[in-house]
């Protein structure tokens with residue numbers, strides 16, 4: 475029996491999303507109330523610039539009388555795999571049928587397919603809760619619902635503002651929800667690989683109970699970005715260059731934890747080392763494989 479340890483464990487990279495490029499940013503203040511902002515396509519509901527619920531005056535974006543699960547998509551963007559949405563929304567009366575706004579991620583233009591991340595607001599601690607749905611051919615499936623960590627909402631009342639960030643990269647869905655004025659918390663995460671490929675970002679209306687009638691639901695200072703989550707693994711040493719999952723392919727049990735079937739880097743000289751721990755037996759072997767694309771761009 476021979477114990478084999480090749481390399482120490484070293485992990486430098488966090489799992490926080492890395493911005494690749496901004497796609498959309500809007501405070502809606504210079505837009506005409508009652509109109510649909512350019513680039514957006516409403517699937518269900520009446521989505522327009524609103525004069526109520528604004529954080530940066532005078533306007534916000536949403537529905538004056540929302541129906542639960544109405545969607546509007548930012549169809550002007552190119553469909554991509556990995557994206558994040560950032561915004562702020564007014565909290566209507568918690569634990570009532572009043573409306574709120576969530577994110578559609580990697581969704582089809584018609585909103586029939588994609589992931590949906592929806593907040594709910596409650597009258598008691600922890601006040602915030604996030605519901606994560608997937609929608610396949612129009613059928614919603616609740617994947618999980620998790621309360622916000624203690625401290626994200628020291629208190630909460632109607633008229634307060636809540637900030638949110640939602641993101642997806644590969645099979646990793648990440649979100650955070652916290653009261654405006656409170657320190658920005660870390661991400662909560664969930665993994666699902668049912669919906670791969672590419673899609674677009676959009677908004678999704680809901681309410682603070684699982685009912686069908688909501689009042690106004692609005693969002694302000696909205697931003698959409700193209701992001702990546704760096705690949706991390708406790709048993710892999712990544713060189714100090716940007717590595718990332720390409721989000722292609724279903725995650726298999728023997729793949730990189732939380733990653734996809736591929737990891738990529740655009741940086742020449744990027745490398746990785748792995749640590750193997752185990753018992754070496756007669757005729758045992760370790761197989762590794764790698765491939766390289768020859769880039770045509772300047773290095």
Ligand SMILES: [Ca+2]
Pocket residue numbers: 501502503528529530531532533534694695
């Ligand atoms: Ca505004």
